[in-house]
Amino acid sequence: MTSPQLVFQSLVLGVLLGGLYALLAAGLTLYFGVMRVVMIAHSAFLILAAYLAWWFNDRTGLDPLLSLALTVPLFFVAGVLMQRLLIRRLSPVTLTMMSVLLTFAVALVIEGLLGYVFSGTQRRIQLGYSGSSLELFGARVAVVKLIAFGLAAAALLGLYLLLKRSRLGQALRATIQHRDAAALVGIDTDRVAGYGFGLGLATAAVGGTALALDSTIYPSLHWHWIGPLMAIIVVGGLGSIPGAAIAAMALGILQSLLQLEMGTTWAQTVFYVALFATLMVRPQGFFGGRLAQRF
Amino acid sequence: MSACSAVDNASSDESDAGGGDTTEPITIGVSLPLTGDFSEPGKGVQRGYEAWAKIVNDSGGLLGRQVELKVLDDQSNADRVVADYESLIAQDEVDLVFGPFSTRLVVPSARVAKEYGMLFVEPAGAAAEVFEQGFDNLFYAAPAVANDHYNYLAEHILAMPEGQRPKTVAYAAMDDPFAQGTAYGLKEKLEAGGIRTVADEVYPPNTTDFSSIAAKIADAKADMLVGGSQYQDAVNLIVALQQLDYQPKMAAFSTAPTNPEFSKAIGEKTEGILSPTGYTTKADYPSNVEFVEKYTAQFGNPPSEDEANAYTTGQVVAAAVEAVGCAEQGDCQQRLIDWLRDNTVETVVGPLSWDEVGRPEAAHLIQQYVDGEIQIVLPEDQKEADFLFPKPAW
Numbered sequence: 035m036t037s038p039q040l041v042f043q044s045l046v047l048g049v050l051l052g053g054l055y056a057l058l059a060a061g062l063t064l065y066f067g068v069m070r071v072v073m074i075a076h077s078a079f080l081i082l083a084a085y086l087a088w089w090f091n092d093r094t095g096l097d098p099l100l101s102l103a104l105t106v107p108l109f110f111v112a113g114v115l116m117q118r119l120l121i122r123r124l125s126p127v128t129l130t131m132m133s134v135l136l137t138f139a140v141a142l143v144i145e146g147l148l149g150y151v152f153s154g155t156q157r158r159i160q161l162g163y164s165g166s167s168l169e170l171f172g173a174r175v176a177v178v179k180l181i182a183f184g185l186a187a188a189a190l191l192g193l194y195l196l197l198k199r200s201r202l203g204q205a206l207r208a209t210i211q212h213r214d215a216a217a218l219v220g221i222d223t224d225r226v227a228g229y230g231f232g233l234g235l236a237t238a239a240v241g242g243t244a245l246a247l248d249s250t251i252y253p254s255l256h257w258h259w260i261g262p263l264m265a266i267i268v269v270g271g272l273g274s275i276p277g278a279a280i281a282a283m284a285l286g287i288l289q290s291l292l293q294l295e296m297g298t299t300w301a302q303t304v305f306y307v308a309l310f311a312t313l314m315v316r317p318q319g320f321f322g323g324r325l326a327q328r329f
Numbered sequence: 330m331s332a333c334s335a336v337d338n339a340s341s342d343e344s345d346a347g348g349g350d351t352t353e354p355i356t357i358g359v360s361l362p363l364t365g366d367f368s369e370p371g372k373g374v375q376r377g378y379e380a381w382a383k384i385v386n387d388s389g390g391l392l393g394r395q396v397e398l399k400v401l402d403d404q405s406n407a408d409r410v411v412a413d414y415e416s417l418i419a420q421d422e423v424d425l426v427f428g429p430f431s432t433r434l435v436v437p438s439a440r441v442a443k444e445y446g447m448l449f450v451e452p453a454g455a456a457a458e459v460f461e462q463g464f465d466n467l468f469y470a471a472p473a474v475a476n477d478h479y480n481y482l483a484e485h486i487l488a489m490p491e492g493q494r495p496k497t498v499a500y501a502a503m504d505d506p507f508a509q510g511t512a513y514g515l516k517e518k519l520e521a522g523g524i525r526t527v528a529d530e531v532y533p534p535n536t537t538d539f540s541s542i543a544a545k546i547a548d549a550k551a552d553m554l555v556g557g558s559q560y561q562d563a564v565n566l567i568v569a570l571q572q573l574d575y576q577p578k579m580a581a582f583s584t585a586p587t588n589p590e591f592s593k594a595i596g597e598k599t600e601g602i603l604s605p606t607g608y609t610t611k612a613d614y615p616s617n618v619e620f621v622e623k624y625t626a627q628f629g630n631p632p633s634e635d636e637a638n639a640y641t642t643g644q645v646v647a648a649a650v651e652a653v654g655c656a657e658q659g660d661c662q663q664r665l666i667d668w669l670r671d672n673t674v675e676t677v678v679g680p681l682s683w684d685e686v687g688r689p690e691a692a693h694l695i696q697q698y699v700d701g702e703i704q705i706v707l708p709e710d711q712k713e714a715d716f717l718f719p720k721p722a723w
Contacts, residue, residue: 040548043573047540154368156561158568158594165571165598165723174547176572179540248568249537250561250594254365258535293541298532299504301541 036294043173044290050179052286056279057186058241059266060193061234067210067273068230071121071133077256077263078141079235083242084251085148088157098159098246105239113235117228141256148253156252182244189240190279206230210273265305269312271319280321354397355656358417359427365405366534367431370635374430374452375400377639380624391650399423403434410434414441424656427642432456432506439467448665450645452638456506460686466666470642471607472678472691475510478583478605481695481707483518495552495579499528501542501566502557511583512557527551536562543569556582564594571598571723578719586703587634587696601720605693608637608678609705617677641676648674
């Protein structure tokens with residue numbers, strides 16, 4: 035029936051897909067970890083970054099990866115500003131719930147603006163190497179998917195090192211673990227939260243650009259992403275970046291392999307099945323330990 | 330009742346330039362998916378309707394009255410589309426309605442129109458299920474229903490010498506009545522002709538990653554690939570297949586290749602890709618020449634299929650209104666319906682007539698990218714270029 039060749043090919047594709055999922059979900063889990071903010075607009079920012087990469091390529095003819103030099107700092111600043119100007123105004127008591135509404139609105143605004151500026155026409159970056167691939171033990175590995183995977187690995191490693199090794203990272207982790215205690219030892223938790231939000235959006239800039247390399251984009255695309263991404267961070271344990279990465283990889287591979295026997299429609303439900311199972315068996319997530327305690 | 334208000338209007342401040350029997354405008358209600366999943370084709374349909382209204386108004390209107398479109402946005406949502414048509418017909422009391430885009434929105438809205446006894450001409454409900462609901466008020470304003478889109482291609486393949494023609498086919502279709510209808514219409518005919526199906530993948534409309542589907546198709550090594558697709562899924566699937574270095578001898582996709590964005594997205598690798606189309610700007614029907622010229626003047630680029638189907642809808646309704654001599658709710662609607670049942674209308678996609686459930690009785694052309702340009706290759710008597718087989722590598 036299913037040839038070993040096809041299983042191996044699907045496994046390779048699943049790993050690549052999982053890497054992309056991990057990158058896209060990393061920011062999402064960070065917001066929750068630092069601020070208990072459910073950031074519905076994360077995927078809208080991904081699509082925004084994807085559009086900026088497309089637009090950059092369309093205007094300059096240069097490789098869309100170069101747009102990262104502009105979008106990463108831009109998104110970081112936008113994140114800090116968004117936290118300072120919008121998120122901080124929410125009452126701490128209802129923060130989690132109200133952040134859903136607030137960021138839902140932000141997502142709608144971004145979608146509307148994208149439609150207004152770039153129209154609803156579906157866009158795709160046309161790269162000379164978009165159809166190229168390498169051979170690996172008989173399986174095909176698309177160059178663009180490999181680049182996206184590399185971006186994901188680099189961004190996640192960078193984020194991990196930042197959190198583990200830098201002072202900002204220490205402050206962020208302290209804020210995540212116990213906000214009041216962190217404030218007591220002199221950490222400006224408000225400022226740290228702002229930087230945390232900025233970091234989250236900076237990962238969205240990288241993720242969106244990776245996404246744009248290999249898919250057709252349109253303004254409402256973000257709604258298709260937010261569900262699976264939310265599922266990934268819940269399964270991985272809210273606030274845990276390694277958790278999100280492991281869950282993303284596991285679900286990406288699972289989706290790719292299930293596709294062989296069950297077809298696309300059922301394979302996509304793996305996210306929601308995993309979400310329900312997690313909430314029933316281990317509501318704090320499988321890999322993150324107690325809520326947002328570890329990195 | 331409309332006579333009364335006509336008198337009111339004539340004595341008020343209306344300064345209609347139409348001359349003669351100027352009265353209040355004929356209002357036409359439409360709900361379209363201007364946002365959401367179908368916003369792209371939805372906006373195309375809107376442009377087609379607007380182009381029609383402008384051309385009609387510029388030439389003196391319908392029955393000497395100006396036409397006025399009232400367009401609502403249903404956000405690609407089947408519940409909204411029902412509410413929209415309810416309110417257009419019952420509250421706004423529009424004189425006529427035009428259909429929305431996509432089978433999924435056409436079916437619920439046609440039901441509303443039927444309840445109110447309204448004529449329902451629509452530009453985009455091509456799937457078989459549209460014509461299985463017992464609508465006696467519905468007419469599809471295009472040459473053929475989804476299942477018949479690939480007819481000329483099926484005939485062509487089955488006419489090829491046994492040794493040359495593709496022996497195995499892989500099908501991939503979006504889980505959408507229209508898209509699936511096109512692919513399965515062809516599948517049925519090819520299977521009946523002894524051509525084997527080696528892969529048959531169905532994917533939901535929100536699928537973003539096509540690499541796994543592509544892997545299954547590439548693994549099946551089919552001679553031919555048939556896509557039942559909208560736009561972005563076809564593009565994503567084609568690129569995913571290229572990445573796996575799958576080289577079919579023939580590849581056909583519904584909808585996407587006729588989109589002007591298609592070659593921008595795929596680059597130079599479009600050569601040989603086939604697509605059925607209900608419309609070409611090059612068709613020399615008199616109203617089409619006028620449509621292409623005026624549409625291009627109004628919007629800056631030539632119309633594509635969505636715009637043309639919408640324009641055709643306007644032409645069909647207009648023909649009935651002019652022939653019957655009325656356009657308002659009530660008995661008039663039944664007379665419009667009866668007239669269309671028995672007559673042929675000249676449109677930008679050629680002469681159209683319908684069977685008793687509103688299915689048009691013509692066929693789609695088959696286009697192919699030849700020398701970097703999309704050209705008609707089937708049927709023989711309308712071709713602009715020779716059918717390219719086998720397809721060059723992509």
